[in-house]
Amino acid sequence: MSPLKISWKSIWSKPLSSVLNIILIAFGTGILTILLLASKQISDKLENNSKDIDLVVGAKGSPLQLILSSIYYIDFPTGNIPLKEAQELARSPFVKNAVPLALGDNYNGVRIVGTDSNFVGIYKLEVKEGKFWQSDFETTIGSSVAKNQRLKIGDTFYGAHGLTGSTDVHKTQAYKVAGILTPQGNVTDNLILTNISSVWKMHDHEEEEEHDHDSKHKEKEAPEIQNKEITSLLIQYRSPMSVVMFPRMVNESTNMQAASPAQESTRLFSLIGVGVDTLQWFALLIMFIAAVSVFVNLYNSLKERSYDLAIMRTLGASRGKLFLIVIAEGIMLTLAGTIIGIALGHLALEFIGSNQESSQARLTGLILLGDEAYLFAAGLAIGIFAAIIPAVQAYRSNISKILSKN
C-alpha cells in the first residue's frame, strides 16, 4: 500500500468535493487551452497568408477591410478599381510582382477568385492532380474545397453571385475543375481559382440575360463590369525603398488606396488581443479560485484526518510519508483537472471550428502545441501551492498531542 494509493483512495472517499475541485481546475485550464490554441492558429494564419505580400491596392475605403477581403478572403471587398490604372501601377519600377484579383462570386460559400499566373508564383502553389487553369471557365481548386465540396477533376459547377449564399446562381455558364492544389496550409486551400476573363464573362452573360426583367439587380452589378475592372492588386516590392515611396504615391496620386497586410494584421490582432486578454485574466481567476478551493478542501480534511495521520505515524509512517500523502492528494486533484481541462479545451475548439461558417479562418482542436506543457506545469504548481501548507502541517504535527486529545 503505497502513499500514492492512500492519497488516491482518500480522493475517492469524498467524491463530491474532489469533483468540484477538478471541475474548477478543468474549467480554467480549458479556457486557457482554447485561448492558446485559437490565438496561435489565428496569428499563424494571419502570418502565413500574408507572408509574401507587401501591399494591397484597392478601392478607397477601410484599409482593414481591403486586407481582410483580398488577403484573408473574409470581409467584402471595398469596391472595384479600373484595370487600366492597376496595370499602370503594376508596371511601376517599385513593383517586382503584381497579382490582379477579381472577386464577386462563390460556390457554396467558397470564393471564386479571378487572377493570373502570378498568383501561383506569389503563393508558390503546386497542383496535386490535373493542371492550373488556362482557358476561360477552367478552375483549379484548393485541397479543402475538393474535399469539402466533393469535387474532382472534370466536374462542373455553377458559381453564384456574391461572396456567400447561393440564391443568385449564374446558370448560363458552368465552371469546370481542371486541377486540384496540394494542401498549402493557408487560405488558398479554400479558394477556387480561375482567370479574370471568366469572372468578367460570367457577368457579361448575366447582364445580357437579365437585362430586361431585372433592372434593379443590374444596377447593383453594373460597377463591377464597367470598363473592365478588378477588385484589387497584390504587390511584391522590388526593394525596401518601395516601402516608403510606393504606398504614398498610390494614396496621393491615384483614386485608389494602398494597405499593408503586416500593419493591418497587427492592428487586427491587437483588437482581438483585448478580448483574449480579458478571457485570459478570467481563466487565471478561475484557476486561482480552484487553487484556493483545493487548499480549503485539503486544509479542512486535514483537520478531520489529523487523527488518521497520527495513527499512520504510530504504524510506522515517517513524517516524510505523511507529507507525501497530503501533497500527492493535491497534485492528483489538480493534474486530473488539468488533463481534463486540456482535453475539454481541444474538444470545445474542434466543436467551435466545425460550426464556423467562414471556412477561411476555421479553427481546429486537433493539434497539440508545445506551449500546453506550460499548462501542465501550471496545474502541477497549483497542486503544490494548494497542498504545501496542509502537507507541512501534516509533517510537523505533534502526534502525542493529537492522540491524547481523543
Added chain:
Amino acid sequence: MIALNAVAHNYENGHRIGFEDWQVEDGSQWLLLGASGSGKTTLLHILTGILKPLQGSVVINGTSIYDLSSKHLDQFRGRNVGIIFQRPHLIKSLTIKENLVMAQSFANLPTDLNRVQEVLASLGIADKKDDYPSELSQGQLQRVSIARAVINRPTLLIADEPTSSLDDKNAAAVLELLIDQSGINQATLIVATHDKRVKDAFTNTYELS
C-alpha cells in the same frame, strides 16, 4: 525486554512528572493502573516512542529508542510496537484488508495477504476483510484495531483503555482477545486502564500515583 530508566516528563504548564523505573520481561503481561490525569497516556506515549521524555531512556530489545532518528524511530515503532487505542481508529477510505496492508507497508514489510487472512481469522472477522470501517459494528472495529496492532508480530503490544467504552460482556471478550493475541504472537502485553473489571486477569501491575 523493555526497560524504563529514570524517565521524567515536563508538561506544557510546567508540571513535572517522574516515572519509577520499570523492567518488563519478554512475553509477560502487565496492567498499568492509575486514575485519569495520573500520566497513564503520557507514559504510554513515552513507551511507544511517540513522546520524547525530558530525560531518561526507553530500551526495547536492546535499542534505546530515543537515540534513533525520527524516521528510524517511526519504523522501529511500526515493526516492534502494536498500539490499541481506546477507540478503534481505522482509515475510513480504506477497506479492512487495506488498513492491515497499510500497517505492513508503513513498517517497510512486504505485503503478506496470508498473514492478513490469518490474523483476521484468529479474531473471527475474516469475512469482513473487503468491508469499509463504516460497515462494521463497534465491537468488530475494536477487533480490527487489535488485528492491526498484531499484524507485524510486534514484541510489545500496548492497549490504552481498550475496555472503557465497552459493556461488561464486550470488555471481557476484548480482554480475552488481547491476552490470546499476545500469546499467539509472543508479544509482551501492557494494558493501561482505570477499569476495575480488568484487574483480575493480570498478576503484574505497575501503578501510577
